[in-house]
Amino acid sequence: MSDIGLILSIGVIVVGLLWLTIRSLTGREVERRIIFLFIGISVAIPLLFNITVSEKATPIVKGIYDKVENLPSGSKILISFDYGPSMAPEVEPMSDAFLRHALAKGHKVFIMGLWATGQSLGAAAVDKIVKPEFPDKVDGVDYINIGYKAGNQGVLNVIITDFRKMYATDVNGVDLDSVEIFENIRSLKDMDLILCVGGGFPGIKEWVLFAADPGNIPLAGGSAAVATPLLYPYYPKQLIGLLGGIKGAAEYESEMKKNYPRFADMPTPGLNMMGPQTLAHMVVMAFIVIGNLSFFFAKRRKK
Amino acid sequence: MDRSRRISLIIFAGIIILFILSWIIKSTTLLNVGTESLLSIRDAFFITFAAFLTLAIFSFLYKDNPYYKFAEHLFVGVSAAYWMCVGFWSTFVGNFIPKVSTTLSNFFEVPPKEFDIFYFIPLILGLMLLMRLSPKGGWLSRWSLAFIVGTTAGLNLIRYLRTDFITQVSNTFIPLLVDWNGIGPFFSDFSLSASGQFVMTLGNWVIFIGVFSGLIYFFFSKEHKGFFGHASRVGIWVLMITFGASFGYTVMGRVSLLVGRLTFLFKDWLGLIS
Amino acid sequence: MRLKLLFLSCLLLIFICTSAFTQDEAVVADSLETTAETISPAPATSLTAIDKPDDHGHGIDLSWELSADDGGGLMSVMGYMIYRATSPDGSYEARSGLLLNVTAYSDVGAMNEGENDYMPDYTDYYYKVRALTTDSAVFADSEILGPVQSFGQWFNWKRLSVLLLVAGFLFLTVYFIQKAKGGAKLFVRRLAGIEAVDEAIGRATEMGKPILYVLGLGTAADIATIASYTILSRVAKKVAEYQTGLIVPCYDPIVMAIAQETVKTSYMNAGRADAYNEDMVYFVTNQQFAYVAGVNGVMLRDRPATNIYMGKFYAESLILAETGVAAGSIQIAGTDEISQIPFFVVACDYTLIGEELYAASAYLGKEPLLLGSLKAQDYAKACLIFLAIIGFITLMFGYHGIVDFFHVAG
Amino acid sequence: MKRQVPVLITFIVGTVLILSVFFPPAERLGEDFSIFFDIIAVFAFFLGGGNLLRIHFGKVYQKREDWGFSIVTLCGFAIMMMAGLFKLWNPGGIAADVAAPGSLFQLMYDWIFNPLGASMYSLLAFYVASASYRAFRAKNIDATILLIAAFVILLGRTPLGMYVTSWVPESFSILQIPNLAIWIMVSPNLAGQRAIMIGIALGVVSMSLRLILGVERTYLGVDNE
Known part of the structure; x- marks a missing residue:
């Protein structure tokens, strides 16, 4: 049944695009609402029929994976949730994957956020991943969520010298001086790796400028695709690796699935999302072609 | 009653009916899952409302309409209050109060910190800023604006010089000939990998020429003629590649966002996919 | 044109000079032959400790050489920990977590009295580095080093290049603003x-x-x-x-x-x-x-x-x-x-x-003052391109001065 | 007096902050000033909130077009404000996090603020398509370069790019579309980004100097000299 639906809907897209292409030969433009409609359909269909594609990790993604993998168990990894719900579909798979990987490897995980929204998203990640999947991990011993403080990069400016100047307690109001995980932690410089997940301001760039660079702390991150090209100049010197958009997340997920039997059945939102992506990209490319065709034929006619 | 008005009323009634229908159906499905009855009615309302708001925003793609206007105005009001509350609790109560008053700290139940007289500076500057609201003291607000701009200028000057300028320049010092082993190996491997000398060398040349021709494009006090003209022309091409590439690269992120929204509609609201 | 050359040569001169600056002298400890127990590893050697440079005090930089049994010999050393005391035979407290495969550490304490972990300046400290094995009972201490004191500096030399750039830029800006005030015509391309x-x-x-x-x-x-x-x-x-x-x-x-x-x-x-x-x-x-x-x-x-x-x-x-x-x-x-x-x-x-x-x-x-600063900006760009080309050429001949100038550590 | 004092304040604050970077004893000034800045920003919320209320009450009062929707804004604002300031329905009382799960504040965030923001953001998926349809046309050399770069990257981001060029031997792998896409991202794209970045950095430095020197002062509502 679903196969029939799939073939039917793909058929509709293909026939529709063909019709528009033929129409463009007379130099006619496509109205924007038709483009909107096609984009909507091309994203909805793979989602409804669950089409997936396979991925292989590129070196820039592998860089992070190997770093997390090669740090000795018990290393301190800080994950910063620097995004809001609106960006979450794209970057949440990354923070989820980082969290899972770090905990599975036995690292100590510190969660914080430079975005107000990051605090609750961090807490949600703990509820969604840590508690059900890693029941033996203890809050305050194996992981901690210290939450959000206002001040954007100013926060980094402060905690690079002293956490306690900004953070007195974790999100649950527990004094940082009383938790085991914070015993030998003074500042960001005591972290073995910082993983920033974001895509706006403040985000990875601010982490580079205000933490990794001045403090010489290894930094890697996951970024919304829009900000990723901008971060390439920091790779590989100032950034160990980078997950660019959902494709990066999908690559990281497939790497985890490949190497950890326990993650074979984990949810892979990144991989799942590559189906709609592929179709939507093709539709966009088709419209670029159609646009150029109508442009050329309109110009010819004028001559 | 004219025709268009009647049609919009019919649409309105239809949406109300659909809304209530969805609310009822969603409540029963939630009840079946075992949620507490009052909670399930509440959650069903919220999910339906969120779905309505999502569709209201999407309707803007067709054209401006009252449902978009409703969503827009609601969003403006709610979001303005959201940031004010977060700023109040995290910055004002979290950072400021503990430093200046034990009484207030106790009132807000935050741990008081060592008294710091310097925190009266932002207090005074903040109050000066509010002087705008009085017709006579407006000029006082300029003092705090001046403080803000001074801070901006001072911090940004050093910051950009240190990281964006110095680091980017130092990153541009790349070898213009990568691991030279003779002509043979150089032209034998055109792959994008550490062994692909040719591609790496070519890439470094492109960066080198691209950065400097790009910079020449940004020259303001020289007319773009002769050498400058050619160089800035190359600069524009490099910028065009940059813009095209960045644009193409972004499509993926944007589609992901739509996937997220549609997932909400199909999964959380309609329950079509698991 | 003459001015441009003058400015550039000044810049060049200054940072060549500064690259010759030397750091504070280090206190160096000689390695000590330990009469090793049967399984005890070799200790870390050549421990040095100096005041952490370019800071506001309260920090001491340590460095050492890896134990002979780290990555070689008995292969028994897992990592190192830093211990500190206020007298040579006082009680030593751990100042670091387990350090893996590193040969340097900055011992930094809090700045203010009353804070946790306060580390007063101008106080004698004694250090030792302990090489640890997987068995917590088996380790080797390096020779004790000290006394060392931490103290604050007034100027951060690491950032000298930044200061020079600021000064250079300020000079250019003020110069062209003055020139513009004097009535010189400044061309600005169309936007x-x-x-x-x-x-x-x-x-x-x-x-x-x-x-x-x-x-x-x-x-x-x-x-x-x-x-x-x-x-x-x-x-x-x-x-x-x-x-x-x-x-x-x-x-x-x-x-x-x-x-x-x-x-x-x-x-x-x-x-x-x-x-x-x-x-x-x-x-x-x-x-x-x-x-x-x-x-x-x-x-x-x-x-x-x-x-x-x-x-x-x-x-x-x-x-x-x-x-x-x-x-x-x-x-x-x-x-x-x-x-x-x-x-x-x-x-x-x-x-x-x-x-x-x-x-x-x-x-x-189109005000002369603002245009003057645009002109300064362009000159800065020109200087940059010029310096970069020189940098590439000197780099080919193995001189790293210019590249290092743009590498700001602190 | 009214004009000189603000310019002087900018000058002093800016200079002190610049110098503080080079002198370790003053290094923390930047930190403190950042915190001050945030606190001042909280006061500014009163300005913003006041202005919002004034505009929308004005619309309702004068019964201007769409005044009914202004009531929606005012209600949304009032309810969210009360939920946040009084921590309504907050299971932890006043000491708890303002966005504690279960609080009205969090509920409104989850079910109103969040879906609206995410939906608005996702409109971009549509706009990216309509913009590329309209703008990526081979009108002249510049536009053609823009078009080609975008097209190669788009192809490279899908498995299609791999299928089209999988016949290219490994020793020429740069010509495989996904690799070509990466190369464009890390070479010419990076060059362009870097040129813009360096330019911006210089622009910021120059602009900051103009501000500190008091040459640029429009922001004070004072005309430049």
């Missing part, structure tokens, strides 16, 4: 985006429609926003003269306050203080997409003839610009947010790219 502004205002007047000016999502802490005020003041002045409408929806309350001030002054300068209306510049909301939703509404309901976007923009850039296209407005944009420039370039009629936005504020006024 299409800015010239389009006047034209667009004229068009709006003809159509009897308002102009929408968006300052973007920047806060008052963004230079782009500040550059945008200057353009806004120019637009407001023209608008006042032509008696066209102006709509300035704001994202940040402080930005709103400054924008109100700017527009009001422009109206006064245009002699039309009476036409100024408090509601022209208003606050929408402090949330990105709610703000966009609001501005979109303005575009489709008030139908501005021209939309001007200047300042910091993030993801909303394309939503704004495409809605503007749908509404049929002329659009001029300018931002220094690199990831958003492509969208403006694609969707708007004119775009000021990055630096052009700042230049525009100088260009608009």
Whole structure:
């Protein structure tokens, strides 16, 4: 049944695009609402029929994976949730994957956020991943969520010298001086790796400028695709690796699935999302072609 | 009653009916899952409302309409209050109060910190800023604006010089000939990998020429003629590649966002996919 | 030209000199042969400790050489820990976590008395490095080193190159401003985006429609926003003269306050203080997409003839610009947010790219002072290209001075 | 007096902050000033909130077009404000996090603020398509370069790019579309980004100097000299 639906809907897209292409030969433009409609359909269909594609990790993604993998168990990894719900579909798979990987490897995980929204998203990640999947991990011993403080990069400016100047307690109001995980932690410089997940301001760039660079702390991150090209100049010197958009997340997920039997059945939102992506990209490319065709034929006619 | 008005009323009634229908159906499905009855009615309302708001925003793609206007105005009001509350609790109560008053700290139940007289500076500057609201003291607000701009200028000057300028320049010092082993190996491997000398060398040349021709494009006090003209022309091409590439690269992120929204509609609201 | 050469040679000279600066002398401990127990590993050797340079005190830098049994010999050493005491045979406390495969550590304490982990300056400290094995009972201590003191420095030498650059830039700026004040003519190339502004205002007047000016999502802490005020003041002045409408929806309350001030002054300068209306510049909301939703509404309901976007923009850039296209407005944009420039370039009629936005504020006024600073900026670019080429050449001959100059550690 | 004092304040604050970077004893000034800045920003919320209320009450009072929707804004604002300031329905009382799960504040965030923001943001998927349809046309050399770069990257981001060029031998792998896409991202794209970045940095430095020296002062509502 679903196969029939799939073939039917793909058929509709293909026939529709063909019709528009033929129409463009007379130099006619496509109205924007038709483009909107096609984009909507091309994203909805793979989602409804669950089409997936396979991925292989590129070196820039592998860089992070190997770093997390090669740090000795018990290393301190800080994950910063620097995004809001609106960006979450794209970057949440990354923070989820980082969290899972770090905990599975036995690292100590510190969660914080430079975005107000990051605090609750961090807490949600703990509820969604840590508690059900890693029941033996203890809050305050194996992981901690210290939450959000206002001040954007100013926060980094402060905690690079002293956490306690900004953070007195974790999100649950527990004094940082009383938790085991914070015993030998003074500042960001005591972290073995910082993983920033974001895509706006403040985000990875601010982490580079205000933490990794001045403090010489290894930094890697996951970024919304829009900000990723901008971060390439920091790779590989100032950034160990980078997950660019959902494709990066999908690559990281497939790497985890490949190497950890326990993650074979984990949810892979990144991989799942590559189906709609592929179709939507093709539709966009088709419209670029159609646009150029109508442009050329309109110009010819004028001559 | 004219025709268009009647049609919009019919649409309105239809949406109300659909809304209530969805609310009822969603409540029963939630009840079946075992949620507490009052909670399930509440959650069903919220999910339906969120779905309505999502569709209201999407309707803007067709054209401006009252449902978009409703969503827009609601969003403006709610979001303005959201940031004010977060700023109040995290910055004002979290950072400021503990430093200046034990009484207030106790009132807000935050741990008081060592008294710091310097925190009266932002207090005074903040109050000066509010002087705008009085017709006579407006000029006082300029003092705090001046403080803000001074801070901006001072911090940004050093910051950009240190990281964006110095680091980017130092990153541009790349070898213009990568691991030279003779002509043979150089032209034998055109792959994008550490062994692909040719591609790496070519890439470094492109960066080198691209950065400097790009910079020449940004020259303001020289007319773009002769050498400058050619160089800035190359600069524009490099910028065009940059813009095209960045644009193409972004499509993926944007589609992901739509996937997220549609997932909400199909999964959380309609329950079509698991 | 002569001036250019002079300046460059000065710069070159200064940093060649500074690269010859030497650090404080280190206290060096000789390695000590330990009478090793049967399984005890070799200790770390050549321990050195000096005051951490370029800081405000309260820090000591340590370095050592790996134990012979780390990565060789018995292969038994797992890592190191730093111990500190205030007398050679006092009680040593651990100052670090387990350090893996490293040969240096900065022991930094708190600055203020009463704080946890306070580390007073000018106090004698004694250090030892312990090489640890997987068996916690088996380890080897290095020779004790000390006394060492920490103390603060007045100047951060690591940042000297930054200071030199600031000074150089300041010099260039002041020089060209003075020159401009003296009446020298300074050429500035055409900025299409800015010239389009006047034209667009004229068009709006003809159509009897308002102009929408968006300052973007920047806060008052963004230079782009500040550059945008200057353009806004120019637009407001023209608008006042032509008696066209102006709509300035704001994202940040402080930005709103400054924008109100700017527009009001422009109206006064245009002699039309009476036409100024408090509601022209208003606050929408402090949330990105709610703000966009609001501005979109303005575009489709008030139908501005021209939309001007200047300042910091993030993801909303394309939503704004495409809605503007749908509404049929002329659009001029300018931002220094690199990831958003492509969208403006694609969707708007004119775009000021990055630096052009700042230049525009100088260009608009055509005031000698501002133009002087533009000239300085260009000279800085020229110096940079020149230095970089020299850097490449010297790099080929194995001289790293210029490259190091641009490598700021602290 | 009214004009000189603000310019002087900018000058002093800016200079002190610049110098503080080079002198370790003063290094923390930047930190403190950042915190001050945030606190001032909280006061500015009053300005923003006040202005919002004034505009929308004005619309309702004067019964201007769409005044009914202004009531929606005012209600949304009032309810969210009360939920946040009084921590309504907050299970932890006043000491708890303002966005504690279960609080009205969090509920409104989850079910109103969040879906609206995410939906608005996702409109971009549509706009990216309509913009590329309209703008990526081979009108002249510049536009053609823009078009080609975008097209190669788009192809490279899908498995299609791999299928089209999988016949290219490994020693020429740069010509495989996904690799070509990466190369464009890390070479010419990076060069362009870097040129813009360096330019912006210089622009910021120059602009900051103009501000500190008091040459540029439009922001004070004072005309430049």
